[in-house]
Amino acid sequence: MAKGTPELVTMEKLVSLCKRRGFIFQSSEIYGGISSTWDYGPLGVELKNNVKSAWWQSVVRERDDMVGLDSAILMNPEIWVVSGHVVTFADPLVDCRNCKQRFRADDIESDVCPECGGELTEARMFNLMFKTFMGPVEDDASQVYLRPETAQGIFVNFQNVLNSTRKKLPFGIAQIGKAFRNEITPGNFTFRTREFEQMEIEYFVKPGTDEEFFQHWVEERFDWYIEHGIKKDNLRLRPHDPDELAHYARACTDVEYLFPIGWSELEGVANRTDFDLARHAECSGQTLSYFDEQTKEHYLPYVIEPSAGADRATLAFLADAYDEELDEKGDLRVVLHFHPQLAPIKVAILPLSRKDTLIPLAKETIYADLRKDYMVQYDDAQSIGKRYRRQDEIGTPLCVTVDFNSLEDNQVTIRERDSQRQIRVPVEELKGCINAKLAGEPFEVLPPGGSYQLGF
Numbered sequence: 001m002a003k004g005t006p007e008l009v010t011m012e013k014l015v016s017l018c019k020r021r022g023f024i025f026q027s028s029e030i031y032g033g034i035s036s037t038w039d040y041g042p043l044g045v046e047l048k049n050n051v052k053s054a055w056w057q058s059v060v061r062e063r064d065d066m067v068g069l070d071s072a073i074l075m076n077p078e079i080w081v082v083s084g085h086v087v088t089f090a091d092p093l094v095d096c097r098n099c100k101q102r103f104r105a106d107d108i109e110s111d112v113c114p115e116c117g118g119e120l121t122e123a124r125m126f127n128l129m130f131k132t133f134m135g136p137v138e139d140d141a142s143q144v145y146l147r148p149e150t151a152q153g154i155f156v157n158f159q160n161v162l163n164s165t166r167k168k169l170p171f172g173i174a175q176i177g178k179a180f181r182n183e184i185t186p187g188n189f190t191f192r193t194r195e196f197e198q199m200e201i202e203y204f205v206k207p208g209t210d211e212e213f214f215q216h217w218v219e220e221r222f223d224w225y226i227e228h229g230i231k232k233d234n235l236r237l238r239p240h241d242p243d244e245l246a247h248y249a250r251a252c253t254d255v256e257y258l259f260p261i262g263w264s265e266l267e268g269v270a271n272r273t274d275f276d277l278a279r280h281a282e283c284s285g286q287t288l289s290y291f292d293e294q295t296k297e298h299y300l301p302y303v304i305e306p307s308a309g310a311d312r313a314t315l316a317f318l319a320d321a322y323d324e325e326l327d328e329k330g331d332l333r334v335v336l337h338f339h340p341q342l343a344p345i346k347v348a349i350l351p352l353s354r355k356d357t358l359i360p361l362a363k364e365t366i367y368a369d370l371r372k373d374y375m376v377q378y379d380d381a382q383s384i385g386k387r388y389r390r391q392d393e394i395g396t397p398l399c400v401t402v403d404f405n406s407l408e409d410n411q412v413t414i415r416e417r418d419s420q421r422q423i424r425v426p427v428e429e430l431k432g433c434i435n436a437k438l439a440g441e442p443f444e445v446l447p448p449g450g451s452y453q454l455g456f
């Protein structure tokens with residue numbers, strides 16, 4: 001077992017752990033990769049899916065005032081003219097005349113190249129939308145964009161959702177999906193990529209109530225990260241200055257996380273007023289107003305938009321969960337303290353030995369039964385200590401060990417990742433116990449009538 005000194009999490013450590021254990025791989029790696037593009041491996045896809053379903057659970061399933069949507073990536077290109085993206089979704093770009101590198105002008109502090117000290121060109125605006133062609137003819141008429149945000153798919157479906165669900169204000173529409181931005185300077189692992197997933201809400205409210213709902217969503221979203229395991233000290237809110245606001249926004253507050261690269265945006269909550277619905281109503285010629293039955297008025301709702309990145313959130317959950325500890329023998333233990341809801345594997349089943357006698361209970365009974373309810377891993381390779389370490393390193397909250405006594409007394413040992421405590425429970429009570437522990441019941445608390453034995 002490696003000795004060592006616990007250190008703070010760095011991006012390099014996360015990249016290396018993610019590759020080693022199958023969370024995130026460089027995309028197209030065997031061909032030398034492609035700039036700042038990443039693939040989620042067997043554990044990464046579980047983790048990111050858990051992040052997305054935890055979000056969906058909180059913002060759609062547990063609320064009466066929210067519904068979901070899954071709109072197409074390719075949309076009528078007129079939408080991006082109307083939304084302002086064709087003209088304004090651009091960053092200032094400068095080139096170094098010497099080393100030919102490109103930078104975002106607002107990222108560099110001096111007027112010489114940060115790489116080689118060379119002379120820089122004048123800044124020019126560079127549109128971040130990816131273009132492609134629809135159909136067999138590659139001309140201007142067939143040009144479409146890969147959506148740079150999921151939000152517009154929600155606005156253009158506002159009437160469809162209203163008519164089909166008969167929702168009353170205030171209500172919101174949530175969507176998870178890919179977005180594409182031809183970022184000038186992507187980087188910092190999955191923090192800024194050119195292809196990423198967003199988790200966006202457009203919450204429609206009566207004008208005049210927008211400030212109150214803006215505050216509500218800022219608090220709601222801040223708390224969501226804490227409820228799912230992010231340490232409060234690593235989160236903060238940053239209201240935008242008026243001169244920072246996007247052309248459509250009346251107010252915006254970022255939820256920032258203390259990433260290994262420093263405080264950076266995790267999610268933005270914006271008050272978009274009626275900008276988008278008004279523009280789409282005007283340019284499509286369709287009525288997008290809401291009829292308020294109480295006041296008998298027609299009006300355009302205002303919109304509060306909490307916009308999060310699924311990849312950035314996954315990176316924050318990984319960074320926040322990462323820990324290095326010294327165990328009682330002075331060995332370094334790397335552990336991911338994931339919230340149980342987010343952990344890719346919930347329970348590992350570890351037979352003490354590979355002997356055939358343990359298989360009927362460990363594999364054919366316990367593993368076969370538990371995998372119907374949870375993501376479970378069966379691991380019988382190497383020593384039990386090594387297997388615990390492997391599970392700690394991928395953030396598995398509970399391990400169940402089946403030993404030779406289990407065949408006599410029909411009891412197994414549950415070991416908890418964070419405290420490394422162990423309890424012995426009858427096989428018939430195992431599922432109830434796992435459910436309780438995954439739901440957050442303290443590990444040491446025994447249920448009434450429980451026949452557990454502590455401190456095994």
Ligand code: ATP
Nearest residue numbers: 183191192193196198265266267268307308309312
């Ligand atoms: P930034 O200032 O970091 O470029 P932004 O303010 O342009 O972000 P928004 O348009 O508000 O970002 O997008 C909402 C969320 O989508 C961000 O908070 C982030 O989580 C995610 N996101 C935006 N751009 C990227 C990207 N290039 N890579 C990964 N996630 C992104």
